[in-house]
Amino acid sequence: FIPFLAFDQIIIEQTDRLKLKNITESDADYVNTAFKLQNLGGGTAKNIDIKVYLDEDENKVLQEKHINILPxxxxxxMPINKKAFEEFEDTIKNNGYTTNMYINIKYFSQISKKQNSITYRV
Structure with a gap:
C-alpha cells in the first residue's frame, strides 16, 4: 500500500460568477472552493508539501501548503485562493482550456521512506 496522491477533477462553469465543482462531491460550497487531495494508493503519506505556481516557474507561487499526514x-x-481563481478566470476569458498553473506535490511514503514528487498541469 504505497501512497499515490492526486487531486480530484474540477468542473469550471462561467455564469455571472466563476463556479467550481469537484466531480466526486455534492454541491457543498466548501468543497467547491477547494482542491481535493486524495490518497489513491491506500497507504499513508507523510510530510506533504503542495505548491501551486504559474508558468513552470516554481518562483511564481500562488499558494503553498504543508500537511503532516494523510491517511x-x-x-x-486545500482552499483555492484568490490568485488561483484569477488564473481560472483569465483562462476562461481568453477561451483557453489549459491554465498556466501547475501543482507540485512532494511527500514521503511510510514504507519506502523515499520522497516522491508529482507535478500536475491544471
Whole structure:
C-alpha cells in the first residue's frame, strides 16, 4: 500500500460568477472552493508539501501548503485562493482550456521512506 496522491477533477462553469465543482462531491460550497487531495494508493503519506505556481516557474507561487499526514481513507481540502481563481478566470476569458498553473506535490511514503514528487498541469 504505497501512497499515490492526486487531486480530484474540477468542473469550471462561467455564469455571472466563476463556479467550481469537484466531480466526486455534492454541491457543498466548501468543497467547491477547494482542491481535493486524495490518497489513491491506500497507504499513508507523510510530510506533504503542495505548491501551486504559474508558468513552470516554481518562483511564481500562488499558494503553498504543508500537511503532516494523510491517511489512506481521508482526503484533504486545500482552499483555492484568490490568485488561483484569477488564473481560472483569465483562462476562461481568453477561451483557453489549459491554465498556466501547475501543482507540485512532494511527500514521503511510510514504507519506502523515499520522497516522491508529482507535478500536475491544471
Amino acid at each position: 489512506s481513507n481521508k482526503f484533504y481540502l
